[in-house]
Amino acid sequence: MKKQPHKRTRDTIAALKPHYLPASADAGGAAPHRYHWLIDLFIQLVKTKPLGAFGGALVLTLVLMALAAPLIATHDPNEMHGMQTLVPPGSDFFFGTDALARDLFSRIVHGARVSLTVGLGAVGLSIFLATVIGVLSGYFGGVLDTILQRCVDAIMSFPWLIIMLTVMSILGPGTGNVILALALAGFAGSSRVIRSAVLAIKHSEYVLAARSIGCRQPAILIRHILPNVAAPILVLATLGLGNAILAEAALSFLGYGVPPPAPSWGRMLSGDGLDHMLRGPWLVIFPGLAISAAVFGFNMLGDALRDLLDPRLTGGARANK
Amino acid sequence: AAEPQYGGTYRIHSTPIRSLDPHMETASQTTMVTVNTNNGLLCFSPDMTGVEPDLAESWRQIDDLTYEFKLHKGVRFHDVPPVNGRELTAADVKYSIERIAGMHGRASDFKHSYYFEGKIDSIETPDDHTVIIKTKKPYAAFLKYIASPWSAIVAKEVVEQFGDLKRHAIGTGPFILKEYVMGSHVTLVKNPDYFKAGKPYLDGIHIRIMTDPSSVVSAFIAGRLDGAQVTYHFMPTIKKQVPDTIVEQLEGTYMWTLRCPPWIEGVKPLQPPFDKPEVRQAIAMAIDKQRLLELAWGGFGKTQVGPVPSAAIYSLSQEDQVPYDPEKAKALLAQAGYPDGFSAELMTWNLSYMTQPAQILQQMLKEVGIEIKLNLLEFAQYFNRAYRFDYEMALHLMTAGVDPEEWLIPYYGKVEEATYYKWSNPELWDMIDRQQHIMDPAQRETLIKEIQRKVIADAPNLFLYTQDRFLIRKPNVHLKRYLLDVQGLMGEYIWMAQQ
Amino acid sequence: MKRYITRRLLLLLPTLLLVSFLVFCIVRIIPGDAVTLMVAEMGFADDEAELRAVLGLDQSLPRQYWNYMRNALRGDLGTSLWSGQPVLEEITRRLPLTFRLALMALFWTLLTGIPLGVLSALKQDTWLDYLLRSVSVGGLSIPSFWLATLLVVFGAIWFRWVPPIDFIPFGEDPLASLGQLVVPSLVLSVALSASIMRMTRTMMLEVMREDYIRTARAKGLSEWVVVIRHALANSLIPVLSIMGIQMAFLVGGTVIMESIFVLPGMGKYLLDAITWRDYPVIQGINLFICTLIICINLVIDLLYGVLDPRIRY
Amino acid sequence: MHINTDKILQVRDMNIHFTFGGGLLKSGRKAVLKAVDGVSFDLLTGETLGLVGESGCGKSSTAKGVLQLYKPTSGQVLFKEENLCDLQGEALRRMRRQMQMIFQDPYASLNPRMTVLRIIEEPMKVHRTHGNRKERREQVIEMVQRVGLNPSDIHRYPHEFSGGQRQRIGIARALAVRPELVVCDEPVSALDVSIQAQMIHLIEALRDQFNLSYLFISHDLSVVKHISHRVAVMYLGIIVELAAKEELYARPLHPYTQALLSAIPIPDPEVERQRTAIALEGEIPSPLAPPPGCRFHPRCRLREAVCSRQTPQWREVAPGHHVACHLV
């Protein structure tokens, strides 16, 4: 199923591309100054996507929280405070304590580290795999594509649960293995998306142009194809992050997931959280909020980025055929 | 003490039931069904210490080695094919006991074969209602084993027709299996021809397979279950939501045990630092069992002293408890040459009832300088490694049946006999072997207690706690007795008041 | 068209072969095997070899695979190592439930996701759009096990309501049987609906910028007609492919809902099979699910053709 | 203008076929689209050869075939006596320095994620024509100025430029490594007249300065007339007429050429209102199933019986004037 090439006429391009300004020689510089596209993107995000910027701020907060966890946390996240179990939130323990008399606030703060590591790690790995497979499969096509795609088919038709449990069972517990499991369960779908993005630009004239000037294949892949599928990759990554955090929680619910005592939000929520839910609601409220904040943040950021990175909005690859 | 009433279907829940063959399964879910569909020769007395007649109208011990059982007359199997309500005979008893001992079929399939295998000299059936069993040596636990729910009496035709009993529970019991849908439910209906006159009271029992604890609680609160087993977390809610709930708090028999590496002399000698008894003792002293129980299970349970849990007979009292003394533990460690402690890996499986105490142990041992690295394996993997005896330390759930020796032989007995753990202390082996044949209860009790003290001193395993179980039921459910704590469903003693 | 379907179905074979081979290998690579477990449970370590022989696990892997495939082609997926039950029978009993649950979840998903997505697109950058998007992302960020547990627990506490725990077979009372699935399928659909909504929104935005929408407006058509007749069909294709992925997810990933809502479906069975290393069951379920998913994909590909006349097979 | 008679490019009977369908997954028979079906022409050093024709007749494919961006299905492309079709990999890559292309679409042919500097610098880097960064940069700045952009523009991204400016970037890229042959694929048809004029100037100026040879593709016959020395007319994958431009515009021989020329609107109301175009009948046939005999015959007002039976010969009817038509 090939999408019909959209021959966009100039006025629609102009309409869709508010960036398009004839770069006239007028030195007055009425046109806003342009920075590197990333900075530009950031400015646009703040200016035009309040919801996305809010998501970005949430993400940033969480990231900072993760980085500065030891400074922010009021207690050692694994220390058990005598018999003070299930103490409600208060001045000693901001978010109360859990059933093992550990400070929930500190655990949530440190949990940002664990959960974001899992999220970033899983997404990083899955996106890496997906990119390699998607780009190779899409760009070279032919037999390689057929073989890779059949394998992707097979992997995609496995229930995700099987993949994750299998990996967890083979490799045993551990954060690294959770990451691997999540990545393996998730990369196939992303590789499809990236492949189709590559297919869309593979025949664009600038790739042909690169060939015509005599670029080698690796150079074409790295300099021309990759940067132009960066947008879907970035979006996949932000959306995937939220999903990875949720998936880790679900894995924890089934007993897999990041092994304790590491304070993963998912484990906090699904393990003793659900057990003690009725006696200590804070045990599920705070980790739940943390997860939701992360997923919400990453998704909103991803959405906003998708809008901003739409090539027709920023004047990127126009001939997306 | 109201008059029992007839009628009603008792609705309860269970975790998945893998098989209905009482001789091949150890899981309590199986006996939950078979205890209602089958009878044994004997059964336990309500206080679980003695035995009572069941299919055997009476029994008598002729000498140290010989037992004679007289069967009730006119006991009929369920009126379903292939038995079609034929009468029970001594041959069925003989067949069943032989089957338990692994003589009909592949020996390894029969998980309680150790009850009788190699221990029985002969089974004779002089007439249709008499069974005479001779043991090879005096066998102290013999009657207990005969009364065990795993020693259910089955019919030979059933086994022959279906190959095994995995899906067919046909016996002489008060209820007939009507439907068994794996993973979904088990339906039992009243056996109108039950040999105990007037019983059962219930029209049927419906066992719903449920795995999620909060679903169970909700279903109970919403009135879709008449009885349930729940964890302590939910008790306040249940009491508040359904104030008239009858709650029975029963002492559990699953024992949380911290294991040091097994010791198989010659094959797998003890490695440092665990080769030093001081180290093992230090670990024992570093653990505050009461606090552990408090944190891990809200204090709803019993801290344990020795290998035989307090719920069973011949267990040790708190006087023999190893005191919590971190200072002494440190001193012992120093004495053993580890003044700065050491680090070790603690293996257990990845469900929260194990990971919670594991985390607490980790913290407690840290205080005396022992760094614990948790290794939380998937269930199958854990058992795989545990039974290759390939671990440094393990947090384990010990469970056993009906006699104190079942807590000793498979753990500290001779290497060939000890299946769950290995400990090459010949002194213990000898004592454990001796207690099997002491027919005098008092004498046997003394020896068993001594064995336990010896185990505590050796400290290969640390006995942490058992959890209490909360069996709840609706106020109209009258329940006279429980079997073992986990096999709480003896349908024939239950009746429900009509509302 | 017919040829295409035949070809696709034929292509199913190599994929299934690959899948079955993968599953076959994977379940045997996983450390911790059934025999050890069985032996451990039984307490006799010495007849492991015998047990293996009886279960046919002592043969070489290729041999085992050959036997398995030969039997599978005859419609015999083996028997469960633990319960001794024919796997096929167990699966066919559970599959309809799982499938119905998945379809129902999909139904809710589409019922809410698409209209809300369209609405949000039409009201782009208004408060309604922000609200809808926040709600949908909110829905996306709630772990489903947690939502389900809350529903079950607080449903019971506040309304004395819990989902029926006695599974009613479809054959007995179709309506009641479906009624039983309403809540779990709703819970499942929360996250799915959110992603469908967002996809629909994006696609609608894209399509509403197309020239032919302007053409339609220039004809004087009402906005309603423009959206329904001209924009929707064009935006549904990617939504459709997401749906395919969701179906795959649903068919294979309902284990949590099944245990919380007490439904005897495939997910739980699979999870237990993995836990107990019941090879024939794992293999059988996988084969089934994969076939199902591939068929779903075929249906979706055919639907593409219905939605978009440019796609012809 | 220095047209010496060296043939820098000889295209001999080039075919470019695209196959559709076939394979396990796709249904239907294999369809062969003969986008270019036996095209031959020469290009002299310093010459501009115009290539005109209806859209979809295979102009771009011819251009890409010449540069081996599409591998010709058969035929020869001799570039300075060397058959490009036989070259592979590295050898071909090295040849590319001498032949560059200006692409049809100024919007699509520049990588949106690269700055002008990197775009123009890339061929130099690839072919190592300039030692270091600094030299390359100087060369880029020189090129940029030559095509009429500001040196300060080199750090901007393509989307910040207008179509005309982008086209100039494309030209700068093509010329940066001093090629000898430049294939211009409709370099001006995407632009409006005022920018178009700027481009034409630039192309002419560079030709004169570097003695370049151009293959200049367009469907705008006015532009072609303005810029080229000789003109070839394509119809449905084949060249139907080739002549020096004065000759061709004054005496078009092929009925298609005649129709084409008559359809050009003249921006002068008086003339335009008098102009009568030769109407072409029917639709352009599908290149998947070209008509037998003369491909143009179904639309030709002069067709005779022979036209549908026999493929016309490619003949030289006057010095330098070739045509393929039975009726000439």
Add this chain to the structure above:
Amino acid sequence: MQNQQQAKPILEVHGLIVRFTLRDGALIAVRNVSFDLFPGESLGVVGESGCGKSVTFLSVMRLIPTPPGKIDAVKMRFSGMDLLDASKRQMRRIRGNRISMVFQDPMSSLNPVLTIGRQMREGIQLHLGLSGRSLDDRCIELLDKVGISAPEMRLKSYPHQLSGGIRQRVMIAMALSCNPSILLADEPTTALDVTIQDQILRLIRDLTRDLGTASVLITHNLGAVAGTTDRIMVMYAGRIVEKAPTPLLFKDPRHPYTQGLLRSIPRVDQPAGRRLYSISGAPPDLLRETIQGCAFAPRCPLAEEQCVAQAPSLEPFAPEHLVSCWKAADAHQHG
């Protein structure tokens, strides 16, 4: 264009301003444009890309997406009816019925998933209330009129099955389906090659002549307007810079931009070798609120201080010839 002064204009636009609110600020695409269109007249609109041609006429149809767009005008009337204040419903009744538009790109202007027939029918059904047989007959008649062979069959095809030329003709047929009073054709031939372009232009010319429809032809192809239109309006940077009857404009262009435009066209009917003229520089940035002076001044060869300081207004230079240039009188010297 006989007696236009007397006839009542069918479309009157006065002081049209269209602005778009964008990320970087407000883009004023159309700056105070005024014109009249008379029944039966054909008006050509030319100008550089992006100068506001399409936006002007899209605003007449009220098809500018709002937001980001915003239309303002002193007056915008269609046969006496105010288009600015018209309700959505009123607008819908005008669109496609009284005023119809042929869009620039036939490839993307037809809905790819609906058959031609369906797309044609919906407008006719809506405005003329035809149905069943007569509806089909009308469609076939229209397709016939625009010269499409085998119209019955075409009705069943999808856009992708048709060539660009046919699609454009379908668009025209659709635009003509309700006998509109005004036909707006926005670059109807840009995507097509000369032979088809010629056919389409002829078609529009003939049809408008036969039906008495007023037509607007937006294009940058001066050749195309030359043969088809009665009057020409030249736009630059959102403003009309010159407006004159076609022959006059070609003969005596007064605005330097018009002159530049005309001179930069290569012509087949003239000997080659003449150096083409080209206007240097680039059009101004429409994002700026106000453009100081004449927008064309920075590129104008005749620009003087006055041009830079003060914007000229559109003044009659000769009867029916309006120019917005301070130097209109001198401009011919450079012609």
